[in-house]
């Protein structure tokens with residue numbers, strides 16, 4: 001099939017590349033000229049494991065092409081995916097200007113029947129708004145489908161190629177048939193394609209993300225309570241997670257959820273509720289607790305250093321909002337960096353993939369290092385913000401001799417308490433007792 005994908009970010013590029021991989025002829029459109037030029041030269045503009053192999057293979061086979069022209073996109077595809085940003089607006093709602101602006105532009109360019117597929121995460125009722133924005137500009141027939149995306153950054157290719165489910169929201173039989181045909185190669189193992197109305201599809205995405213954010217937040221509160229009463233969250237987690245009704249995943253406490261989705265999606269669902277006269281009390285609490293959790297290490301660090309961080313040097317391991325991505329949007333590390341900068345501390349940072357994005361944001365306010373040990377050299381303490389695998393088994397001897405004093409504030413609970421005790425560190429983590437050397 002001939003497919004166009006408008007917006008070639010984390011979702012759009014993975015969607016376009018994976019659809020090309022199953023034999024479709026895909027044109028990816030983006031307004032960012034620099035990004036499009038990079039892709040045309042064969043450069044993958046983001047870090048996403050396994051994407052580069054598929055990207056290069058499909059470019060070589062001429063099944064994956066790029067352009068900045070929406071007009072070309074409209075001419076090329078029978079199915080037009082919208083994978084555009086829906087960032088948080090000032091009032092917490094989803095900013096639909098990218099999606100609706102593009103829909104209106106599509107209306108002006110439409111010459112024959114197309115299926116417009118919304119892959120962006122959008123509030124209930126957006127399909128109708130998209131259809132209206134297009135219909136305001138044209139009499140040509142078209143259908144709008146809501147097809148929320150559930151891929152996870154860091155596992156995006158695998159998630160797209162082998163989805164646990166595909167949700168299609170549409171009332172058009174013609175559009176549903178086309179979508180089922182397009183997705184057939186991805187569900188050969190029997191995972192479901194769930195057909196529903198547009199509103200339910202739109203809400204499914206927000207409900208899923210908000211549920212997961214709530215699960216993380218619940219566990220963060222249990223961890224905070226563990227510290228108050230001397231329980232160990234690792235043990236509580238093991239005891240809870242073995243209950244199949246609860247499950248083992250998303251029970252790891254830490255310094256809050258971040259990323260380009262959970263924070264804005266929880267807020268957007270809360271705001272949608274408010275706009276419809278429904279108060280989502282649970283989401284209000286999730287937002288509040290997560291805001292506190294993101295900075296939970298700061299008062300501990302301050303207390304350790306007698307409320308004087310001025311001139312102290314901190315090493316930070318991990319800047320991306322989670323491992324296996326270079327995405328720093330709403331990353332907890334940024335909140336910690338901002339607080340430390342306010343207190344006039346020096347900060348040496350290291351992340352395996354996110355350094356460029358952080359440099360772009362903080363310029364010369366931070367010291368950028370080539371590896372985790374260089375970051376720790378002559379630092380007064382180490383702060384761990386992202387659970388990259390390479391931080392899990394460090395050379396503790398080297399770390400100890402690099403740091404001015406053996407002090408670790410771990411926001412991701414990477415180390416066993418017994419091990420770290422033997423290594424002679426002061427170690428403060430989440431929901432567990434503090435280890436003193």
Ligand code: NAD
Pocket residue numbers: 006007008009010011012029030031032035083084085086098102119120121122149150151152153260261
């Ligand atoms: P992104 O910011 O990485 O990518 C968006 C792209 O759209 C950018 O490259 C930007 O230049 C481009 N763009 C903006 N306006 C454009 C226009 N008018 N025409 C063409 N291109 C335009 O965003 P993302 O992370 O890929 O997210 C896209 C949507 O998918 C959002 O609604 C998000 O909530 C949702 N989503 C994201 C993820 C994720 O893990 N990132 C997962 C599921 C759903």
